[in-house]
Amino acid sequence: MQEALIFDSVRTVRGKGKSSGALHTARPVWLAKTVLEALAKRNRLDTSKIDDVIFGCVTQAAEQGQNIAKISALYAGYSHLVSGFTLNRFCASGLEAINQAATAVMGGYYDMVVAGGVESMSRVPMLSDGGAWSVDPDVANKAAFVPQGISADLIATLNGFSRRDVDSFAMQSHARATKAWEEKRFQKSILTVTDVNGHVLLERDEMVRPDTTLEGLAGLKPSFEDLGVKFGFDSLAIQRYPTVEKINHVHHAGNSSGIVDGAAAVLVASREAGENMGLKPRAKIRAMALTCEEPTIMLTGPVSASRKALAKAKMKMSDIDLIEINEAFASVVLYFMQECGADHAKVNVNGGAIAMGHPLGATGAMILGTALDELERRDLATALITLCIGGGMGVATIIERV
Numbered sequence: 001m002q003e004a005l006i007f008d009s010v011r012t013v014r015g016k017g018k019s020s021g022a023l024h025t026a027r028p029v030w031l032a033k034t035v036l037e038a039l040a041k042r043n044r045l046d047t048s049k050i051d052d053v054i055f056g057c058v059t060q061a062a063e064q065g066q067n068i069a070k071i072s073a074l075y076a077g078y079s080h081l082v083s084g085f086t087l088n089r090f091c092a093s094g095l096e097a098i099n100q101a102a103t104a105v106m107g108g109y110y111d112m113v114v115a116g117g118v119e120s121m122s123r124v125p126m127l128s129d130g131g132a133w134s135v136d137p138d139v140a141n142k143a144a145f146v147p148q149g150i151s152a153d154l155i156a157t158l159n160g161f162s163r164r165d166v167d168s169f170a171m172q173s174h175a176r177a178t179k180a181w182e183e184k185r186f187q188k189s190i191l192t193v194t195d196v197n198g199h200v201l202l203e204r205d206e207m208v209r210p211d212t213t214l215e216g217l218a219g220l221k222p223s224f225e226d227l228g229v230k231f232g233f234d235s236l237a238i239q240r241y242p243t244v245e246k247i248n249h250v251h252h253a254g255n256s257s258g259i260v261d262g263a264a265a266v267l268v269a270s271r272e273a274g275e276n277m278g279l280k281p282r283a284k285i286r287a288m289a290l291t292c293e294e295p296t297i298m299l300t301g302p303v304s305a306s307r308k309a310l311a312k313a314k315m316k317m318s319d320i321d322l323i324e325i326n327e328a329f330a331s332v333v334l335y336f337m338q339e340c341g342a343d344h345a346k347v348n349v350n351g352g353a354i355a356m357g358h359p360l361g362a363t364g365a366m367i368l369g370t371a372l373d374e375l376e377r378r379d380l381a382t383a384l385i386t387l388c389i390g391g392g393m394g395v396a397t398i399i400e401r402v
Contacts, residue, residue, distance in 0.1 A: 004102035005281035006399065007267040007274050009369030010038045012191045014205045014357045017121030017259035022202040026193055026261065028057075028064045028120040032072035035265035038191050039114060040078065043267060043279060048079035051110035054101050056093025056117030057086050057361035061129040068118060088361075090390040091328060093117050094264060095364025095397055101268040102285040111273035116265035117361035126259070126360070133391075144240060144296040146233040148390065149224035149256065151298040152329035153249045154237050158297075159335055163250040166330035167217040170255035170354045173327060174212040177351025181208060185350055188373045205356045207258045222249035223256065240296045255330040260357025264365035283372055286382070286398040287313035293392040299332045301394020302386040303339045309384065309396040317341055320398070321380035324367040326387040327352035336386075349374060363387065368397065375401055 012034055015023030023031070032055065040047055055069035070084025089096040094117030101113035132139040139145075146154075156166060180186060181204060192203040228234035234247045267279075274281055289308035293300045302325055310317060323346050325333050333352070337344055350370060353363060364387055371383035386396040 001106050002108060002270050004105040004268055004285040005271055005274060005402065006283045006285070006372065007269055007279045007281055008039060008043055009266045009372055010035050010189050010191055011264035011366045011369055012193050012262045013202045014207065014260040014262040014359060015202050016206050017261050017357070019122060021122045021261060022206055023193055023261040024122040025195065026120070026201055028118050028123060029068060029072050029075055031120060031193065031261065031263035032068060032118040033076040034191055034193055035116060035263045036072055036076035036078065036114065039265045039267055040076070046277060048081045049273070049277065050078065050082045050112050050114055052113050053078070053082055053084045054097040054113060054115045055086050055361065056089065056097045056364065058088055058090055058093055058119060059124045059126055059129050059360070060086060060088060062124050064120065064124045089393070091326060091358065091360055092364050092387040092389045092393070092395040093361040094366065095368060095385060095387060095395055098266050098268060098365060098368060099288045099395070099397055102288065105268055105270050112269035114265055115268055116263065116365040118263035119359040119361040120261045121259045121359060122261050146237050146296055147224065147227055148298060148328065149251055150228050150233045150237055150247070151296065152251050152331045153224055153228070153247050154241065154244070154297055155299060155335050156250045156331040157244055157248045158241065159338065161250065161331050161334050165334060166250050166255045167214055169330040169334060170217060171212050171214055173348065173351045173354040174209050176349060177205070177208045177355035178210040180350035181205070185374065185377060189369045207260060207357045208355050217254045220252040220254045223252045225249040237296055251329050251331065255354060257328050257353035257358035258356070260359050262359035262362050262366065264362045264369060266365050266369060281402050282376070283399045283401045286400045289396050291394045293394065295392040298390065298392050299328060299388040300335060301388050301392060302332070302336050302396065303394070305394035305396035306340060306384055306386050309398050313398050315398070320382050320384045321346065322349060322371055322374055322383040323347045324371045324383065324385045326358065326363055326367060327354040328358065328388050330354065332388050368399065372399060
């Protein structure tokens with residue numbers, strides 16, 4: 001089995017996912033084109049040698065339909081010989097795209113793949129694609145569906161995470177992201193987004209709030225209490241977890257991931273394919289894992305997925321230098337650190353989705369790139385990237401610098 005090597009990674013800045021956001025006028029295919037063009041240009045790629053473009057995209061409807069990976073590759077000027085494939089593993093779609101690329105390269109099926117993701121949440125709102133899971137009562141009942149915010153509050157309740165705990169974590173996410181931007185830690189991979197005339201739309205992650213305080217967060221109303229009480233989701237969750245008498249609703253817009261627009265792309269290839277293009281590898285995929293937990297609590301998957309990936313790599317958590325876990329909700333990361341014994345000093349050192357936002361299909365690729373850049377900046381060796389996923393799934397990938 002040959003190694004799957006990472007040669008480069010780029011991402012756009014992230015814009016607020018609403019009509020007033022700076023990237024609202026940038027179509028999803030334009031965001032994808034931006035990262036695909038940049039990856040090809042800065043590595044002087046002969047795109048005819050790329051086997052596939054694999055992109056994650058969660059809401060594959062309207063402007064994000066029709067296999068946006070292939071169409072974006074054509075739009076970005078890639079050779080017509082390049083195939084394209086769009087996948088949906090909910091919030092982990094961007095990392096899943098990289099893992100599938102790595103699997104194909106390891107198995108010798110492909111030599112070079114561009115993997116990543118795109119999501120324009122301002123132009124194609126979440127759940128625009130419909131689906132039985134949340135709207136068909138029979139399916140929702142059998143699948144034990146509750147909204148993810150209820151799951152996050154359930155995790156907080158079961159583990160005793162207070163409102164102050166989750167707000168404190170959110171404040172630190174903003175503080176770390178602010179410092180990272182001030183110190184230009186994202187500079188190696190970040191892409192400014194322009195319009196068709198070359199005018200700058202956005203050159204910095206739009207949601208980061210340097211002035212975030214505990215007092216300000218404390219004034220925000222819990223976002224999921226009405227859903228839980230009025231629509232009966234709290235009762236459904238308590239039926240599954242009868243030790244809970246009452247769900248403590250602690251999550252709100254300030255300590256949950258932001259809705260944003262953005263795209264990312266990562267170049268994955270065999271050593272020989274990279275060398276043939278004169279490229280130097282930056283890291284290798286050391287291990288990957290996919291797991292699934294109970295679907296009502298839903299967001300605990302990063303724990304089991306990370307343990308599985310570590311076992312595959314014959315490593316311990318203490319062997320990992322940096323950890324990137326998607327900040328879907330503050331309790332997800334607090335639970336992960338508690339269960340895995342992960343030091344917060346190693347976790348999301350440059351902030352996360354609470355501060356910068358979570359463009360669903362792209363986030364996994366974005367945080368892998370963030371981890372790689374930070375490993376190089378600190379001259380460290382290994383990183384673990386992990387995300388929780390709808391339905392109880394979890395995914396984890398370990399990378400190692402070469």
